Amino acid sequence: MNILVINGPNLNMLGIREPDLYGKADYAALVKLVEDTCAREGIDVEIFQSNHEGAIVDKIQAAYGKKDGIVINPAAYTHTSVAILDALKAVSLPAVEIHISDVSQREDFRQVSYAGMACIKTFMGLGLEGYRQAILYLKEYLNRA
Ligand code: DQA
Secondary structure, three states, X not given: OEEEEEEOOOHHHOOOOOHHHHOOOOHHHHHHHHHHHHHHHOOEEEEEEOOOHHHHHHHHHHOOOOOOEXXXXXXXXXXXXXXXXXXXXXXXXXXXXXXXXXXXXXXXXXXXXXXXXXXXXXXXXXXXXXXXXXXXXXXXXXXXX
8 A cells, every 4th residue: 555645835844833733743753653654554655745736736646546545734725726626636546634733613714625625534633643543544445445
């Protein structure tokens, strides 16, 4: 099993960025959690972070025919990017959406998720643990498929 984990803009600033919302753990800790989870589960993982919408679209397109599924936190692009939604639909790979904070309890402009419209499941408000849950969910889903 071969998955891609994508993190969108400003997630490289974890630990520094609004710690009350996103916690004190930094991006390296997130990468380690994802790598450790995948190693334990026997999953090959590629982890990608970008602050650029087009780079995320390119990465999703490159997953076509190469990866079995995607875990994605599109960050602010969640609420704006039809391009990321279309890319997820184009490759038609099972994708799980994850948000560190509970976006359902935040501003009105965060209440729409374009990427989420192409995802099989969303985890939010669980902190970094949400990534572990998202990976386990995707593994279960792929094993059932
Ligand atoms: C986020 C929530 C988004 O609304 C925000 O723009 C982010 C992070 C989260 O993980 O909670 O950058 O995706």
